[in-house]
Amino acid sequence: MYETTYHRASSVDEAAALFSKGSDAKFLAGGHTLIPVMKQRLASPSDVIDIGKIKDLIGVQLSGDTLVIKAATTYYDIMTNADVKKAVPAIAHLTSVLGDPAVRARGTIGGSIANNDPAADFPAALISLGATVKTNKRSIAAEDFFKGLFTTALEDGEIITEVSFPVPEKAGYAKMRHPASRFALTGVFVTKTKGGDVRVAATGASQSGVMRVSAIEAALKSNWSASALDGVSVSASGLLSDIHGSADYRANLVKVMAQRAVQAAG
């Protein structure tokens, strides 16, 4: 790790101000992505601004049909939150299969989506549920937020403050874990919205990050059941292929995980 200056911000405004003062500043939340990258010397921020302790960025609120998770809430706190379990149990399940206890204790939803790893779990939930990402500057629909591998709509110095999820009628998440990293080798999040729409998002599968799976959405729209997907075939083109999963295997997993997610959603 190169030398850097650590700041602990106590408010979002202070964090934004500190950021603009640094020559090459970075925000720090759970640190589970940023710190390893700094240790490998692949990132060398002049200033590290810790936003993980800002009170306004921590917590969960359920009001009516909207579940709001603040950006610096840890996976563990999401996984064990009563409102999350009640409103969108699929999110509680997703966090329970995310990483390991150490990762869940520190990693945050904001850090996860800001990083937009193509195998991260949360991007699938945001896309499938039709979430909105709120920042200190604006609101961004999930669909517009994720821009391919490790890129998002965030501008320099923009801070995610919360993610708001419309409570669905049904939702489910199924994940085949990567044998080494335990990220998603392929994970699929399925949602039936209260308006009757069906949205399906897969992570870990596509070369360009989290993706909607229209063939599966169409089949589920006419028949919300795992067996409705028996005849569906997912194309392997554009899918990731590596030592742990070839593209055709991942194409198969998109379908199988979708079926299991539907079963889990009930």
Next chain:
Amino acid sequence: MGMEGIGASVVRKEDKRFITGKGRYVDDIKMVGMTYAHFIRSPHAHAKVKSIDSSAAEAMPGVVAVLTGKQIVDDKVGNLICGWAITSKDGSPMKMGAWPAMAPETVRFVGQAVAVVIADSKNLARDAAEAVVVEYEELPAVADMPSALKPGAPQLHPEAPGNVVYDWHIGDEAAVGAAFSKAAHVVSLELTNNRLAPNAMEPRAAIADYDAAEEHFTLYTTSQNPHVARLVLSAFYNIAPEHKLRVIAPDVGGGFGSKIFIYPEEMVALWASKKVGRPVKWTGDRTEAFLTDAHGRDHISKAEMAFDADHKMLGLRVKTHANFGAYMSLFSSSVPTYLYATLLSGQYNIPAIYAEVMGVYTNTTPVDAYRGAGRPEASYLLERLVETAARQFKMDPAELRRKNFITQFPHQTPVIMAYDTGDFNASLDAAMKAIDYAGFPARKAAAKAQGKLRGIGLSCYIEACGIAPSKAVGSLGAGVGLWESAEIRVNPVGTIEVLTGSHSHGQGHETTFCQLIAERLGVPISQVSIVHGDTDKVQFGMGTYGSRSAAVGLTAILKAMEKVEAKAKKIAAHALEASEGDIVIENGEFKVTGTDKSIALPMVALAAYTAHNLPDGMEPGLKESAFYDPTNFTFPAGTYICELEVDEATGKTSFVNFVAADDFGRLINPMIVEGQVHGGLVQGIGQALLEHAIYDSNGQPVTASFMDYAMPRADDVPSFKLSHTTTLCPGNPLGVKGCGEAGAIGASAAVINAITDAIGNNKLEMPATPDRVWHAIHG
């Protein structure tokens, strides 16, 4: 057996310091004026080093020196050696390319060091390393054996034409030919044994300290065999004569073979500490461990077995290519030859065996012994072949094995080994009972009704531990003897120090070795301490690997103990005015049988050291040593059975049950044995399902971190059901065989046999990842 004697599951003495964070590993040690080394490593698999410009780095604050491969060669530090000479079929010696500690001209694998920065802190050294400019000219690389053996392939070493180190064979080719020509059935199989990265929890580390006034070096290092390290550093690397070099291996966090070898980093640290006149510390990180710790396995084999009409084995023919990586590591040459092909008879009566092994250079990390070393490769090959045969014959695989088991001992195999004892039917029976083998067909049918593919797989392994005797291994090319030494010092008031040439890096010697003393003298283990891992304290010894510490190391302690007891009895008899023959030892006392006369050990010890009243002519003191050279290997054996289910839709495997019935001879501490078996089984399962060190076609490592290299985690493995069927080893007085590697040797075949049984397709390689299994099911 006493409460703490042989056979008692005594809690490990060493765990108090390990689990309270008080262990003392190399990296915990700090010295006054210590500097830190950071190596500059090749990013290319094969390249010429055109130039190294270190001027900017040398000008940086805190930088003490930047040293290069050219300098270490100019200073006549010796090239790395391989300590076991193998002779090819044609009588020619093996062909080795030179391996300097840092590359002066050519790099041959990613991670090979070309230079080192020595600085006041770890970070300064790393900063300066980034400022060193190394210019490379890339050369074409070969990353796998088929590419390396192609005509016209890029060549690694001028000394080894065609990238072939040796082309060796064992057994009787003509007899095997005859067996095949009269065979009623022939079964054949091609398979690979996947390359593994050892991944000890503690990465390698070294601190070298040169004392200019005494011209003396001290090396703290993560070694399984500090005396062997000192011998090699002195005799071959010209670091210092043995009496001017002290090697200390303090607490070591796992080795699995990878810490047997003397690596370039220790050599460079020693050399550099003299050059800069300050202690030099190097602590490897995980990436360096993936790149530079010797890897394990990496075989490609063809095997054929001939059977008669009654399914009795007639002959076995094996052809294996073994990948050595870019250089021959310290004992690498012996692993796919004498530690592999000599075990190809397995538990079976095979009248004729012929094996050919070709050793191959590739532009990858060097390969050497890793838990099991050759024996897992032999066992995997044979147990898959036998399973394949049973399926081909539509026979119960247990019955086919039973029909061919060796039942008479001693048994001379056609490949050197003479098995001394065993009861293979007993361990097979025990394992079959433990898993309810008879009930399997019903369970399989029930699983099928639930849409699950269930399979069962057997593995009947045998291995050879305590590699010996020295004379025999010497005649096969080993450069060392394989005995062990021990010394017992009874202190003046009766506490006991046991000095051993064995080295504990997870095995629990500080407990088990004390248990022998407790057994013999009836003293509590708290009065005994085990001293190991320091060449200044302990006389020459051979270290710990190949499951040798009980069979060889502990027997040496027993031999020394017998001498101590004999002398102590003489002293006791003299003090009690009794005859020496009437003295018995009980609960720490020397008693005259049939009387109430006794004298406690501390009084005997005190008498030995005061020397006021010793028998005429007796030397004072109570301290004895012994060297023990076994007469044969020991042969642990057993049966592992795995039952599992495969998810047809994803190819994912889930364990239903895993049973192990082992014959390790006498158990010193069953709890520690259980731990050793668990660890071994997990490594075997890791190889079968998860682990694979992979290179791309340019020789770039694909799996150089835990994000890509899948290490088994607790939830990847089942709960194991262990049992023991014991035949005592006749080759040593304790009757012990060794248990450190068995799990890693036997487990992988059981897992793969179970998966191939479940999916009904035998074409499956390790690691059987969900992707591979899914493709095996669906094409």
